[in-house]
Amino acid sequence: MKIDDELVSRVAERIRESIAVKQAILEDAALLATVAEVGKAMVNSLRAGGMVFFLGNGGSAADAQHLAAELNGRYQRERPGLPGMALTTNTSSLTAIANDYSYELVFSRQLQAMGAEGDLVIGISTSGNSPNVLQAMQVAGEMGLLTIALTGQSGGRLANGVQYCLRVPSTITARIQEAHILLGHILCEIVEESLFDARSNPGSRRRRKSQSTGR
DSSP states (O other): OOOOHHHHHHHHHHHHHHHHHHHHHHTOHHHHHHHHHHHHHHHHHHHTTOOEEEEESTHHHHHHHHHHHHHHSOSSSOOOOOOEEETTOOHHHHHHHHHHTOGGGTTHHHHHHHOOTTOEEEEEOSSSOOHHHHHHHHHHHHHTOEEEEEEOSSOGGGGGTSSEEEEOSOSOHHHHHHHHHHHHHHHHHHHHHHHHSTTSOGGGSOOOOOOOTTO
16 A cells, blocks of 8 residues: 555644643643642542532543543552543433523533532633533532633633633644543542552542532
8 A cells, every 4th residue: 555645744743743732731830730739639529528520512521521430430550439420421411401591501500419519520621611611610619619620721711710720732622632631641640549559548538428409
């Protein structure tokens, strides 16, 4: 089969672009420190019996499900499952809320139903301007949940609407999404190593508090 030099060159260029974004993250000391802080916040929430909620649209919805699965199943080590939930998977809830109210409320209504003070929510949006993610973060903050965003370079409106914003230094959607999974995997590693290190006491994590209809 004849090698298409132009196509091979394009493949190589995309890989170089992805490497450049990751190199920029590596050189951003403030971003690295924020990732570490978010990792510790996740550990503290889970140790106290909290839930980690993930949400986003399109490719970011797939990322939300991916990261929730890393907590529920495992990331790299054998250990008990952890409470992570992607608010993108219940099609009955999503379509009922979108139909009866609006698509802007598909995540916030679920948080109102299932979230509790001390839980943590991670909203994923490459633009930082997804209306339903913004609405979810506003409601989450009002409920006492810790709010975290994974965005692109500008952070969009989410940058000022959450407690922590992990801004990937790129404006290219595909490169941002690739970096979001990298950062998400690092967060999962911090959680596993902190909660299930041989020196830790995983039994100290209490059961999730029962849901109250009064909340």
